[in-house]
Amino acid sequence: MKTTASHARRSSLVRISRYALLVAAVVVAIAPVYWMLTISLKTEVDQFASPPRWFDFSPTLAHYIDAFSTRSFGSFLITSAIVAALSTLIAMTIGTLAAYALARFTWPKGLNRRLSLWILSTRMFPPIVTAVPLFLMMRDFRLLNTITSLVLVYTAFNLPFVVWMMVGFFRELPRELEEAAMVDGDSRLGALRRVVLPLAAPGLAATAVFCLIVSWNEFLLALVLTQTEAAMTLPVGIAGRVTQYEIKWGVMSAAGVVAMMPILVFALSVQKYLVRGLSLGAVKG
Amino acid sequence: MTSSESHISKFNWRERAFPYLLVAPAVAVLLALSIYPLFYIIKISFQTGSGDAVRLSLANFTRLFSDSFFRDALLHTLIYATVALTFEFLIGFGLALLVDRPLRGRNVFRAVLLIPMMLPPVVVGVVWRLMFNPNFGAINGTLKSMGANTDSLTWTASPALALLSVIAVDVWQWTPFMFLILLAGLQAIPQQPYEAAMVDGANWRQTFFHVTLPLLKPAILIALLLRTMDLLRVFDQIFILTEGGPGFATETVSLYIYRAAFRFFDFGYAAAMSFVLLALTNAISYAYIRLLQRQETA
Numbered sequence: 001m002k003t004t005a006s007h008a009r010r011s012s013l014v015r016i017s018r019y020a021l022l023v024a025a026v027v028v029a030i031a032p033v034y035w036m037l038t039i040s041l042k043t044e045v046d047q048f049a050s051p052p053r054w055f056d057f058s059p060t061l062a063h064y065i066d067a068f069s070t071r072s073f074g075s076f077l078i079t080s081a082i083v084a085a086l087s088t089l090i091a092m093t094i095g096t097l098a099a100y101a102l103a104r105f106t107w108p109k110g111l112n113r114r115l116s117l118w119i120l121s122t123r124m125f126p127p128i129v130t131a132v133p134l135f136l137m138m139r140d141f142r143l144l145n146t147i148t149s150l151v152l153v154y155t156a157f158n159l160p161f162v163v164w165m166m167v168g169f170f171r172e173l174p175r176e177l178e179e180a181a182m183v184d185g186d187s188r189l190g191a192l193r194r195v196v197l198p199l200a201a202p203g204l205a206a207t208a209v210f211c212l213i214v215s216w217n218e219f220l221l222a223l224v225l226t227q228t229e230a231a232m233t234l235p236v237g238i239a240g241r242v243t244q245y246e247i248k249w250g251v252m253s254a255a256g257v258v259a260m261m262p263i264l265v266f267a268l269s270v271q272k273y274l275v276r277g278l279s280l281g282a283v284k285g
Numbered sequence: 286m287t288s289s290e291s292h293i294s295k296f297n298w299r300e301r302a303f304p305y306l307l308v309a310p311a312v313a314v315l316l317a318l319s320i321y322p323l324f325y326i327i328k329i330s331f332q333t334g335s336g337d338a339v340r341l342s343l344a345n346f347t348r349l350f351s352d353s354f355f356r357d358a359l360l361h362t363l364i365y366a367t368v369a370l371t372f373e374f375l376i377g378f379g380l381a382l383l384v385d386r387p388l389r390g391r392n393v394f395r396a397v398l399l400i401p402m403m404l405p406p407v408v409v410g411v412v413w414r415l416m417f418n419p420n421f422g423a424i425n426g427t428l429k430s431m432g433a434n435t436d437s438l439t440w441t442a443s444p445a446l447a448l449l450s451v452i453a454v455d456v457w458q459w460t461p462f463m464f465l466i467l468l469a470g471l472q473a474i475p476q477q478p479y480e481a482a483m484v485d486g487a488n489w490r491q492t493f494f495h496v497t498l499p500l501l502k503p504a505i506l507i508a509l510l511l512r513t514m515d516l517l518r519v520f521d522q523i524f525i526l527t528e529g530g531p532g533f534a535t536e537t538v539s540l541y542i543y544r545a546a547f548r549f550f551d552f553g554y555a556a557a558m559s560f561v562l563l564a565l566t567n568a569i570s571y572a573y574i575r576l577l578q579r580q581e582t583a
Contacts, residue, residue, distance in 0.1 A: 018383055025380055026397050029461070033400060035423045036412045048421045051430030094310045101307035115308065117574055122319040124570035126518035128539040129559040132546045133322035133329075156318035159311055188303065217405040219521045220539075224547065235407035235521075242411060242525055249415065256411040260404055267403040268396060275469040278462060282507045282577055283469050 033260070040064070040253035047249060063250030064258075072229050073255050076237035080259075083147055083233060084215040087154035092208050094155075095162025100192060102163070103170035104178075116167060120280070123160035131224045138225055145228045153221050158211040161280065165210070168281040169203030170196070206273035209266045216263060234259045323563075330556035345557035355558060357533060358541040361448060365537060366516035369455040373512060376456070377463025378505075384464075385471040395465070402461040410525025413454045417441050417526075441527050447534045451523050455516070463508050470504025471497070503576070510573040517566050538562050 038054065039047055046057040067073040098119075102112045134153060135144070143149040177199070178191040186194060197204065219235040226232050232240070238255050241247065267274070275283050333344045349355050380398075384391055401409070416423050417440040425435040437443070440450045478500065482492045498505075520539040523529065529536035529544070536544070538558060546555035 022380070022383060022388075022394055026394065028457070029398055029401050032412045032416050032423070032457070033404070036408075036415055039415055050421075050426055052421070052423050052426035054423075094314060098308040098311035101304035105304040107304065115312075117578070119311065119315060120574065120577075121570065122315050124514065124566065124573075125319065125323070126514075126539065126559075126562055126566055128518060128520060128542050129326065129563050130319065130322045132542070132552055132555050132559060133325035134318070135546070136329075136552065137322065137325065152318060156314050159314055163311060213403065217407075219405070219407050219524075220543075223524075224543075235405055238407050238411060239525055242407075242414065249421075252411055253415065256408045260408050263403050263405060264400065267399055271396060271399070274399070275465055279466055279507050279511065280577075283466055283504055284473075 036253045036256055039249055040257050042250065044250065063248075063254040066248075067251045067254045068258070071251065072232075073234070073237060073251075073258070075229065076232050076234040076255075077258065079147060079230075079232060080216060080234040083150045083154060084212050086147075086151045087158060087215050088208055088211040090151070090155045091158035091162050091211055092204070095159050096166050096197075096204065099163045099166030100170055100196070103167045104175065116163065119160045119163050123157075123164075123280075127157075127218075127220045131221055134221065135224050145226050145231045147231055149225045150222060150231075150233065153225065154215045154218065157218070157221075158214060161214070162207055162211065164280050165207045165277065166200070166203065168276070169200050169207075173199050203273070206270045206277065209270045210273075210277045213263055213266050216259075326556045326559055329553050330560050332553045345553045346560075348554060349557060349561065354533065354536070354541060355538075358536050358538045359561075361535060362517060362519070362537040362539075364448065365452055365455070365519060366513060369452050369459070369516055370509065370512055372452075372456045373460045373463045374505075374509065377460045377508075378467050380460070380464045381467040381471055384468055395468075398461045398464060400461075401458045402465075404458070406458075406521030407525055409454065409458050410522045413450075413457075413522070413526060414441075417450060441535075442531055444531050444534045447527055447531055451526055451535050454522055454526065455519065458522070459512065459515075462512065466504055466508040466511075467501065470501045470508075473504075474500045506576055507573070510569055510576065514566050514569050514573070517569070518562065 035052075035054075038057065040063055041059040041061070042053070042057050043060055043062075046053055049057075068077070102116050105112070107113075107115075138144050138149045143152075173196060178186075178195050181191040181195045182188065217235065218233075219239065222233045222236045223239065226236060229237075234255065238252065238259065241255075242252060270277065330345055331341050331343070332339050333342050334340055384394060388394070404412070419425055419435070419439045419442065422440075424440070425438055428435050428438070439446070441447050474497065478496045479492065482496050487495070518539055519537055520543065523535055523537060523540060524543075527535045529540040539562070542555045542558045542562070545551045545558065
């Protein structure tokens, strides 16, 4: 009796400490982000209050209005959205076609395998390594400070990811389905459009969302390729203000919160494919 | 890949050219915007001088050996990568083991832990500037309200603490990545080996070292390789938090390349450094690709 009681007490202790550790991890993960949220909603007096006010302050939207109507953050936001949407659209179109060809056709001498590994390897270059030549190329083509340059660069950056992910998704679909459609008189592309793509829709959607996240978050190449306000994305706009001497912390935080919101929605929507996306398809979570 | 497409190869050459047409746009984009820049950087890394005076030499590479900024940047990068990787792996693995058992609210926990990792790196920089700020930052504010003297705790502004501070931010942001990949790996391990170990009377430690670790090895390797590649190229958060300062205490190779190219417009030297960084990450990506290939054939 005694041993079972002490055993039960020990196991409930283990359980409690397990939950305590997990709750601690959640607090550590969230608190800094929450702190930024409060700064974006506080008056300057509350921002500098000591001890810090985590909960009791009177919220104001003044910093949001300041950032997005009197300063240029609204324009940065629109640029970010256009660049992310266009580059995702192009990378998805080109990448899905290539992935279909690599997943479904017989290639001589294992060429499809070598081709997909080559495509993957282009994803491995550190961004700073391509930043210098891309800057010089875009300067020669007079594309610096244009949305076009960012769309081109992000398309190339996302393309290997799209190919690699979609090859995985296509391989999971039985090929008999499209063969049946082709016997019924569909062309290859017709079968792809009417049969394969609808079945691969969840994979397509998840891959597209990953591309949107990457393009939306990207900073280094945007910093290098755009210096004028008209072509700046949100991260570059925020960075330009943060590194100045006098910083409007409320405005900064408001811009940060707005930059973060779509990403959180996107990330939650692809939770199911997150591990697969993060490991480029290597781990199927 | 299996057969069953033999009927396709009977068609004419147009049918046979079809797959090449499908991959052509992707290959063209990558050749123009990934491969060409690579050759471009090799070319300019051997150039010194500008305009008509440009000539070929190895000067950019020999300069690397005598440049103490480069040596420091390399050292910072290696310290950053090693320390961050160690902590991210240990904490992430620990959390994954805690969650890999019946647990109420596991999905909520997983979803919340994603947040730091998905944030735009620039926003992570802003978040932590607000935490570290000596005047109104949450860390010093909280310490002060508990009675601690925080005068010397200036975090990213102090030469001694700056590198550790930016590493801590990386650990905060990327431990969830380790956690997620390792949790997925743990959950993919079938039940039988555990049952067999239990029948054999193995204790917790034996089970962990002889069942869990060997079966988790592929996931561990993938997580470590991907993370190492990212750590060696780190730029964004450090740029926002310190711009490589104070002094050059947090300048990594990526930041130094940026400074050389876009502050001093010394593209040749920046290219030579890029070359070194590329070689460093290439070895790791090669290992990653080999591992992937093994996974695929297995």
